[in-house]
Amino acid sequence: MSEISRRKLITGGLAVAAGASGLAVAARLARRGGLIPPDAGVRYGAGETLTYAAHRVLGQHAMAREFPRSAISTNPFANEVDPLGDEFKRLQAVNFVDWRLTVDGMAARPRSFSVAEIKSFPTNSHITMIGCEEGWTYIAEWTGVPLSYILDRVGALPQVRYVVYRSIQPDWWESIDMADALHPQTLVAHRMNGGELPVPFGGPLRLRVPRQLGYKSVKYITHLTLTDNLKSFGKGTGGANSDGGYAWYAGI
Amino acid sequence: MNASVPITERDAGRASASAELAVTATKPRLRHSAAVRVTHWLTTVAFLALLLTGGEIVLSHPRFYWGETGNVNMRPWLNLHLPSSRDTVPTGYGYVLPDQNGWSRYLHFEAAWLAVGTGLFYLLYGLFSGHFRRNLLPASSDLSLKALAASSVKHLRFARPGPDEAWSYNVLQRLTYLAVIFVLFPLMIWTGLAMSFGFDAAFPLGVRLLGGHQTARSLHFLVTILLVVFLLVHVVMIFVAGFRDRMRAMIAGRMEPVGTAASPALSPAEGAVRRAMLDSSATPAED
Numbered sequence: 001m002s003e004i005s006r007r008k009l010i011t012g013g014l015a016v017a018a019g020a021s022g023l024a025v026a027a028r029l030a031r032r033g034g035l036i037p038p039d040a041g042v043r044y045g046a047g048e049t050l051t052y053a054a055h056r057v058l059g060q061h062a063m064a065r066e067f068p069r070s071a072i073s074t075n076p077f078a079n080e081v082d083p084l085g086d087e088f089k090r091l092q093a094v095n096f097v098d099w100r101l102t103v104d105g106m107a108a109r110p111r112s113f114s115v116a117e118i119k120s121f122p123t124n125s126h127i128t129m130i131g132c133e134e135g136w137t138y139i140a141e142w143t144g145v146p147l148s149y150i151l152d153r154v155g156a157l158p159q160v161r162y163v164v165y166r167s168i169q170p171d172w173w174e175s176i177d178m179a180d181a182l183h184p185q186t187l188v189a190h191r192m193n194g195g196e197l198p199v200p201f202g203g204p205l206r207l208r209v210p211r212q213l214g215y216k217s218v219k220y221i222t223h224l225t226l227t228d229n230l231k232s233f234g235k236g237t238g239g240a241n242s243d244g245g246y247a248w249y250a251g252i
Numbered sequence: 253m254n255a256s257v258p259i260t261e262r263d264a265g266r267a268s269a270s271a272e273l274a275v276t277a278t279k280p281r282l283r284h285s286a287a288v289r290v291t292h293w294l295t296t297v298a299f300l301a302l303l304l305t306g307g308e309i310v311l312s313h314p315r316f317y318w319g320e321t322g323n324v325n326m327r328p329w330l331n332l333h334l335p336s337s338r339d340t341v342p343t344g345y346g347y348v349l350p351d352q353n354g355w356s357r358y359l360h361f362e363a364a365w366l367a368v369g370t371g372l373f374y375l376l377y378g379l380f381s382g383h384f385r386r387n388l389l390p391a392s393s394d395l396s397l398k399a400l401a402a403s404s405v406k407h408l409r410f411a412r413p414g415p416d417e418a419w420s421y422n423v424l425q426r427l428t429y430l431a432v433i434f435v436l437f438p439l440m441i442w443t444g445l446a447m448s449f450g451f452d453a454a455f456p457l458g459v460r461l462l463g464g465h466q467t468a469r470s471l472h473f474l475v476t477i478l479l480v481v482f483l484l485v486h487v488v489m490i491f492v493a494g495f496r497d498r499m500r501a502m503i504a505g506r507m508e509p510v511g512t513a514a515s516p517a518l519s520p521a522e523g524a525v526r527r528a529m530l531d532s533s534a535t536p537a538e539d
Contacts (some may be wrong), residue, residue, distance in 0.1 A: 044355065048364025051450075059454030065399055067320070075325035129320060129465060133353060134312040135337060136323035137465050211453045226345060245354030251450030252362055 032132045038230040038238035052249040060179045064210035067127045074139035078200035086170055095206040098130040105226035108155030115204050126185050128210040142208045144189035161229045165207050166223040174218050174239040182216040185210050206207050213250035257319040283501035301363035308356035312337045320464035388430050394423035413493050432482055436475055443472040
C-alpha cells in the first residue's frame, strides 16, 4: 500500500514538474513566436492567449471566405458611431479633399497621403462578410489599397510587430499584428459595392480586416503608427476596445 | 455490475457474501472513478460559465437568422422579444440593458477552452479505460422496444430507482449521456467555432456544411436549449434518485454500500442482486 502510494507520489511529482517546465518552455517559445496577445495579462486573458496562439499557428495565412456577387447583402446595417465632430463635417463639406492618412513610427520614410493619392494606388477587392461581436452580419464588396502596399511605400522597418490605426473620432483606435497587417485581404478601403465608401460605413477611409470582427475594421482612419510594442499606447492592451474590456484579438 | 450470476452460485456464496457484506460495510466502494468525477465538475463549471456569458451575448442581439447574413434590417426567424443591451436593436422596450459583452466574450472563450480540454481528456480516458463500453454503451437486450418502454414508464412515474440501479446507469440514462457527449457537445463546439472569423478563414467547409454563419449561430442557440433541458432533467433525477447519495458518489466517488444500517432491510430479491454485485466486485468495474 505505502509502496504504491510512494510510487504514485514520485510519478505524480515528476508529472507535475514535467508539466510545469513544459508550460514554461511553451510560454517562452510563444513569446518569441509572437503568440502572446497584448491583453494576455487581463482577466480571462488566458483564454484569449490560447485562441490567438491557436489561430496564428493553424491559420496565419488563411484567407477570409469570399462570396459570389449574388451574396452581397441588399440591406447591410451601418452600425452606429459616436456623433461625427466639426472637423469631420468640415472635411466632408469639401468631399474629403483635405483628408490625410498619416503614417509614422518605425518607418524609413514616414509621410502622409491624401485620399486622392490613396485612390491612385493599386487596389484589391473582395466580397467578404463583416460581423459584429453582437452576432449580426452582412456581406459586401470592399475595394481599397492593401495595407501591405502602404507599409512598403513608407519603408516599414523589419522590427515592426504591430500597426496602430486611429480614427478621426477622439480616442478611437485599434491595432493588428503583422499577420493581419501584411495579409492580402487587409485593405485601406475607400469603395464599397462598386461605389464610394458611404460615410455610415466608414468613408472616406476604413481599415478593413476581414478575418476579425467589425470592431477591428475602424472607420474614418487618419493615422497609422508602426511599432514593436503596444505598451505605450493607451492602457497598453492594444486598442480602445481592449482598453474598454473587449478582447484585442477579435478573430473569434 | 453483473446481476446474472447463476442462482446456485449465489446460494453457495451466501455465507461468505454476508461476511463480506460486513467487511465492505465499513469500507465504501467506488462508484465513479476520479477521472469521471473531476471531468464531470470541470464540465459543470465550464457549462455554467458558458451558459451565463452566452446569455449575456445573446442579449446584445436577441434575434436569430438562417443562412450567412442577418441584421436588424432583415427578418429573423426567431425574435426572443427580450430587452437588448444595444439601442440599435428594435425590441419594443423603452430601455437598454447595460453592455456586458466585453467580459462575457472573454470568459465565454476561456470556459470553452476549459470545456474542450476537459472533453478531450475525458474522450481519451473513456476510450482507453473502457468507461464508454462498460458504463455508457447499453446492453443490446436493453434496446428492445419493450425494455425501453418499461424504463420510460418508470421514469415518467418518477419511480425512485432501486438500490441496484445506484451502481449502474439504466438504459435511458446511457442513451441520454451518449447523446449529450457524442452529439450535443460536439455540435456545440462545431457551431461555436463556425462563428469565429479566424476559424471560418482556416476551415471554411466547417461553416458551409452547417449552412452559413447565421445558421451556425441559430443552431448554437438551439443546442443550448437542448443542453439546458438535459441539465434540468439531470438535476431533477438526482433529487428523485436521492440527492445525498448521488452527490456523494460524484464528489467523493463512494456510496454507502448496500446492506448497511443506513439502508432499509433487503427483500430477498434485492439481497440476491447485492450479493451478486459483491461477488463481481473482485473485478474493478467501478466507474
